[in-house]
Amino acid sequence: MNDTTLHRAAHARLLAAELAEALDAPIANVEAEPAAGRPRGPRALALLAALLALSVTIWIATGAGGERAAAQDPDAFDALSPWHERFWPHVDQWVEVVQESDLRGEVPPALLLHTDLLDEGWARELLRSPGVRRLRLRQRLLPRAPKAAVDAELLRLVATAPDLEELMFDEVDELTPESLRELRGSTSLRHVTLLHSTQQVDADVARALAEVPALTGLHVLRHHVTPDAIDALANAPHLRHVALTHLTKDTERLGSSLAKLKQVRSLTVQRNDANDAAADFFVGRAGWTDLAFVRHMAQLQVLVVTDFPGGDADLGHLPAGLRSLDIGSPGSLTPAAMRTLARLEQLGSLSLSSGSAEHLDALADVVRAVPLQRLQCLEPPTAALWQALAERRGLRDLRLRIAAPEQDLVRIAAVRDLEHLEIRCDAALQPQWLQRLRELPRLRTVELHDGTNQVTERGEPTPELLALRSCLGPDVTVR
């Protein structure tokens, strides 16, 4: 390539990167072809050849099929969130189809199907058609054989869906390694979620999942995940995002297995709810004692550990590049140790579900020191924390519990860069208090929880709630 071609290609990449940023889109989605007018004459042929060579280079560099799909990293959507959280806002968007007429001639991008419907011709055709990007497979609609294994033929069919990126098994029992292995045939499938099943995820199941060529994300909720399974997942070449919400009691091996997930950028590990007897019955409790395993995860950017299991020493293991940390309840930490989070210079998101007043004062120091864009604190802030919030620039997303709404809304109005606000408050809010938020020029959404968000017995908003929704004007959505 001559220098002119190199400069044009670089300029095209510059525009692609700028466009991706301006549209808040993944860079991988935006073409980086020279956008200038069509070239003419012999130079045109040379340029076309150069572009072809560049395309081939890009294709080789990114890899065919699976690796290319893996390049569309979910980090680009929201680097501060655990990747699996983006499923939940879409729950209402799933289109459940139980007969062909439900389709109304359209192919829904997020499709919910029961496994036994895939025996029907129209459902098989539907899966083969372009446009299905998310598929949620739910247990049989007709309980002829509720424990029937999901057979290989069914998943072979799923693997043929040309645009499928996300596959969710919802209350589907009896996933066999043999059938899961059929998903190797899909080069577009990037995320797999296993939800609500009593089935164990053992090494064989995990090994089959690790063979899905483009797998970048795995979310396992309410399954018993064994250390051997985690060992097997370490072999998935593109796995970057892992969420395991229930783990085994095998405490000694758990840490060493998790440490093998060296390439992971987003990790969620949660213990099951101690109050959930049913969950405790079939999934056991994690019971780990430290977080030393994260020191092996140099790429880690997002870490969620509810009921923070470690002690002060564990914070020293957190990688310097961490951008998002959710430690739930920091009960086992001293406030002084919590202050050391200030060394995480890229920390953009921090979440605490509880903490003492001393913890919140320590949090205030952290808020001042790191470039937080999002903060969740489910205890009423102390005076020191209110002061730090008022000084913090660039804080766009704030989720707080407040105790004295009239005064606290005045304090919130001092957090100048807020775009999204969530308030938990036991007392009912008055519209004139909420109106203080009109002083926030960038505010777009306010979510009200607990006593502030009242609905009637029929689920309709009360007149008080309707008054709150209208008091901030048309540019701010209150829900």
Added chain:
Amino acid sequence: MSATEPEAVAHRAPIDAAAHQPMLRRYLFVLGVAADELDDLVQDVFATALEKGVEERGAPATGTWLRRVARHLVLRRRASRAARREIEAADDTWEVAHRDLDHDDARVEALRRCLEHLPAHRRALLDRAYHDGAGRDELAHEFGLAVEGVKTALRRLRAALAACVERRLGGTR
């Protein structure tokens, strides 16, 4: 970092990673770094800054320093002569495109203003294609275009936006 540093926590003003990160991602992409490698390299650049104890010294100077480190890291990964030439041309392109601008994000800000003035259906096409990642078949169906027409429409839109950015920046250079 704009916030006050408490004495007990920090003794210096570290680099404001959040402020420089978008620029760094764009720069690395211009150098030819693949989309799935951007996060790793950005992290490596800031890790280098941390290691060397580099302090925030204002957006232009810190940005220049970060780009130099980024370029060095990319060169280390791609050592061939052809790759070096490509990287140098890309760096040169970046410098020319940002010459005489007030700050590193000026081009993106100009682009955002250009996007605001796009007709709604053209903006929708961009959003569906680039934000949602919709395929050409899907877009052709949604926007009543031939499949090849989608590619042409997107290319023309990119060209129009590039021209719009240059027009807007013309007044500030």
